[in-house]
Every structure is written in C-alpha cells, then in structure tokens.
Amino acid sequence: MAREVWFVLPPRFMLLDFAGPAEAMRIATEFGADFQLHYAACDVQTSCSLGLPLGGLQPLPVQLPDDSLIIIPGADCSAEAYALPEARRIVGWLNSCFDPQRHVLATICSAALLAGMAGLLAHRQCTTHHSLITRLQDSDNSASVLENRVFVQDGAVWTSAGITAGIDLALQLISQLASPAITREVAREMVVYFRRSGQDVQLSPWLAHRNHLHPAVHKVQDLIAASPEQDWSLSALAGQVHVSVRHLSRLFREHAGVSVHDYHLALRAARASQWRTAGLSKEKAALAAGFSSARQWQRVQAAAKVS
Known part of the structure; x- marks a missing residue:
C-alpha cells in the first residue's frame, strides 16, 4: 500500500521550501518509491511567498492513514503569517490528527514554530533556520534547539533549516522510507552532487571568510x-x-x-x-x-x- 505524503501549506508559504522537497518526492515515485502525494491547505487556494496563487488544493484531512508523512514548508514573514487564522487552524489540525506513534512529521524552516505551537517539540531535539533559533527556543523551553544544523530527527519529528536544506531533508526521508538506491537516483536527477547530512552545519565553510571586496x-x-x-x-x-x-x-x-x-x-x-x-x-x-x-x-x- 502506498505511503501517503501530505504537503500542508501555511499562509505565505515559501515556494522553495515547498517545491524542492515536493519535486524530490515526485521524482522518487518515478524511480519506484511507493508514495502518494497530496497538497493541502485551509482553503482550496492560497498564495506563496512570491505572491503567486496556488489552487486546486485539498482540505486538511480529517484522519491520516497509518504511516502517513506530513511535510510543512515554512512561511515568509512567519511572525505575521503564523498569527493568521489559517495558521492557527493548521496548529489545531496537528494537535488533533498527528500521532507520533503512527505518523511522521517533517517541518521546513519556520514551520518548526508551528510544530512548537502544537506542542510537538516538547522534550525533543529540533532545529530551524539560523535566524529563527531564538524564537524557537522561546516557543518551548523544554525543546532542545540545536543551532547550525541542516536537519534534526527526534523520533517521528524531523525539523530542518529550510530553503535548500528542505531538499537535503527530503532526500534523507526518501532514503529511510524508500531506499538509498532511489535516493541516489533522485539526487542525480536533481543535480545534487553532494547530499548534506543532519550533522552538517547550515553556514557553509565554502562561504566563510568571503565577506570582503578584495x-x-x-x-x-x-x-x-x-x-x-x-x-x-x-x-x-x-x-x-x-x-x-x-x-x-x-x-x-x-x-x-x-x-x-x-x-x-x-x-x-x-x-x-x-x-x-x-x-x-x-x-x-x-x-x-x-x-x-x-x-x-x-x-x-x-x-x-x-x-
């Protein structure tokens, strides 16, 4: 039976946070991964960080089948976006539908804050984009927020730094839920030469010491x-x-x-x-x-x- 993968889109979702992992999952199905992809939001249409509308979305499911994977991309101007009623509905939906014994949750970038608002990061290790570390720490003092990590897994909950790190997270999920062989094919198709691991730092050494003009x-x-x-x-x-x-x-x-x-x-x-x-x-x-x-x-x- 196919594993259901639900991309849940918050208001003002970051397009790259969504498109990178979604393409990785889609390409994985072409190489044999048994995934069934769904795209859901609080309304049938929403807009991304670029202002482009995205329609034809499914409603948030009332129930999730066992072994479902939920992936939530981050949002632009998350402090404002997550104060909107639609974001609050996603938090309530996570509270009522996500079961860490039966499901897997993966948040990208600021979406870790939504998981924190739903109480799903309590006593877990987690991470987020480096600019949001303090906000995530303040959202739940019991969470162990790890700085400068590409992604972190703690049980059934995965969190990532976001932007391109969402692709690294998706590839790791494909490796665990499908196979390393399929992951290699996906990475090759996406021209991802080296996959970063969860232990890699967000701030690349390839960019360090380059903030000058000489x-x-x-x-x-x-x-x-x-x-x-x-x-x-x-x-x-x-x-x-x-x-x-x-x-x-x-x-x-x-x-x-x-x-x-x-x-x-x-x-x-x-x-x-x-x-x-x-x-x-x-x-x-x-x-x-x-x-x-x-x-x-x-x-x-x-x-x-x-x-």
Whole structure:
C-alpha cells in the first residue's frame, strides 16, 4: 500500500521550501518509491511567498492513514503569517490528527514554530533556520534547539533549516522510507552532487571568510575552493594574482581574517566530510580531499573545535 505524503501549506508559504522537497518526492515515485502525494491547505487556494496563487488544493484531512508523512514548508514573514487564522487552524489540525506513534512529521524552516505551537517539540531535539533559533527556543523551553544544523530527527519529528536544506531533508526521508538506491537516483536527477547530512552545519565553510571586496583575495579563494585537494603553495597562489608571497599572506589575513593555510585546511575538511557522506570510508575520504591520512583530517577537525 502506498505511503501517503501530505504537503500542508501555511499562509505565505515559501515556494522553495515547498517545491524542492515536493519535486524530490515526485521524482522518487518515478524511480519506484511507493508514495502518494497530496497538497493541502485551509482553503482550496492560497498564495506563496512570491505572491503567486496556488489552487486546486485539498482540505486538511480529517484522519491520516497509518504511516502517513506530513511535510510543512515554512512561511515568509512567519511572525505575521503564523498569527493568521489559517495558521492557527493548521496548529489545531496537528494537535488533533498527528500521532507520533503512527505518523511522521517533517517541518521546513519556520514551520518548526508551528510544530512548537502544537506542542510537538516538547522534550525533543529540533532545529530551524539560523535566524529563527531564538524564537524557537522561546516557543518551548523544554525543546532542545540545536543551532547550525541542516536537519534534526527526534523520533517521528524531523525539523530542518529550510530553503535548500528542505531538499537535503527530503532526500534523507526518501532514503529511510524508500531506499538509498532511489535516493541516489533522485539526487542525480536533481543535480545534487553532494547530499548534506543532519550533522552538517547550515553556514557553509565554502562561504566563510568571503565577506570582503578584495579581488585578488577572492581569486585565491576561488582557486582553492575549486580544487582543495591540490597542494597549493603560497608561491603558486601569489603568482596567480601577481603579488609577492609576503603581500598575499598579509592581504589574505587582513581581508579574509584567516591565514591562507588555515583557509585551505578548512575547505579540505569540508570536502572530506562531503566524500564521507557520499559513502567513502574515513581514510579514503581524507585522501580524496588531499589529506595524507584520516588522522591528519581528525587533527584539523580537533583544532577547529578548539579555536
């Protein structure tokens, strides 16, 4: 029997929060996942964050079959959106229909707040978009809100950071509810090269130390990021941007706030983590990322935690 997947759309829902996971689930059915997709809201028509109307929606079901999966995308301007009557109805519906012994709930971005309002995060680990962490903590003091996580599972309740993290969450759900093989096909079809795990941070190391305007430093960062496994020497990098080694070191620390060496190691560690998530052993992941061994990778990780 097909597993029913209910996308429940709150007012002003974020279009990418909905479309990314919905496409992942739809593509999964093309590769053999036994999912039956439904799209529901409080009214037959609602509008998304871009102002586009979406019609032909089903009403919130009075009862949910066993093993149903509920996915709720976040909303734009959630403080206002979740004060609307439609959002309150979704909270009441969750209270009356969701049973953690029989169903699975996945919230994306700010939708974790709706789960919190329904009392479903009590004494659970959870997360949300990094800008909403404090609001989620304030909504239920008993919840253990984890910062800077892509997604978190605690029993039958999944929460995620939202936006593109909703796709990572959907792929993980497909892996658990269908199969890892189908998930690989979906990721390939969606051109998701590396799937992030629940342990990955929201704020990508690939974007860290880029909040500056110096073109030479950005070019060096682009070179390292394109191939972190390469043994970049300071002289080779300096030659690419036509400055001396000493001048590059000074520019990099001044504008990026970190040394070239430490920046390079951080991206190697990120690449090794990606290869590990892709299924390589620790040793092979470390070697593929340019480390001499898994032990060297672990030392870099340990040093990063201390700093």
